[in-house]
Amino acid sequence: MKHKFAIIGLGIMGRRMLENVMRHPEFEVCGLWDPSAEAVAKTHLILPNAPVAQSAQAAMQDANVVYLACPPGPRKTYALEAAARGQGVFMEKPLGTDNAQSRDLLKQLEKARLPSVVNFTQAASRGFEELSRAMHAGEVGEVLGIDIVVNYPAWPRAWQKEADWLRFRHEGGYTREVISHFLFLAGRFLGPLSVQHALPRYPQDTSLCELDMLARLSTADGRPVTVMGTTGGMQPDRQEVTVRGSRMSYQFREFFQLWRSDGSAWKEAVDWSHEDPRSSALQRQLNEVDLWLRGKPHKLATAQEALAVQELVEAMLLGQPKI
Secondary structure, three states, X not given: OOEEEEEEOOOHHHHHHHHHHHHOOOEEEEEEEOOOHHHHHHHHHHOOOOOEOOOHHHHHOOOOEEEEOOOHHHHHHHHHHHHHXXXXXXXXXXXXXXXXXXXXXXXXXXXOOOOOEEOOHHHHOHHHHHHHHHXXXXXXXXXXXXXXXXXXXXXXXXXXXXXXXXXXXXOOOHHHHHHHHHHHHHHHHHOOOEEEEEEEEOOOOOOEOOOEEEXXXXXXXXXXXXXXXXXXXXXXXXXXXEEEEOOOEEEXXXXXXXXXXXXXXXXXXXXXXXXXXXXXXXXXXXXXXXHHHOOOOOOOEEHHHHHHHHHHHHHHHHOEOOO
């Protein structure tokens, strides 16, 4: 039997997930909801007979798994409602923006029938798989550290502007939205991290999110993760994560491209000539959701991992004095 899939939040991520669920053989869409008439109208362009419900609760009613693509604020409420029904809870990150509230959410979700999972999309990607293989094969050597570089001419980016909350300090910002993905990556490959130093820069309007972010994090054994994020200027978007190895370094670009270097020029480590990387990542992620729902081992990010990332992000946004 196919898993019945409900989506709460039909913004950019919700609609993107909908398109991929429709193409996946193990899922069927059973309920959709968003308070925005515009978001619902755009959803009907994707699926004319979309099963849009009158409320989030009605959309979730018959689901086996509930995907929460709404802003962070209401996410805890919907997650606990789904968990109380015995449904699988598949969330966008972050769990929230209040660490105490998210710790309480995690504590309550641990009592649920299924452990909850979070949509860090790189978790099941081909790039993650190839880097994991190279590390286990000894091709990388010792992992010396990870460097994260993000540059945007403006935030939110043009394609994100319908999600207006992304520009506000309370829930938005690219540290939560983008850098969190790369901190998850760093945690998977290096282990637990702590913030040693963070220097965010904010605009004069205190309601708006960060402009720049400079930070240094570290593992318990001292291996560094450096972060440089900036906005402004005329240049293309830049999103790079370099995993520095003593034998071979690897670099993620734009989330899914993977390059490698042994000291010479960068070379592509994954061939994307026969498939779309974004669609591939979400289809592979849904493969893992299927495994998770069937009680089998999977690669998805756990709620515990998501909380660890959230706590790092919120510490960085507050700023940490140099040690």
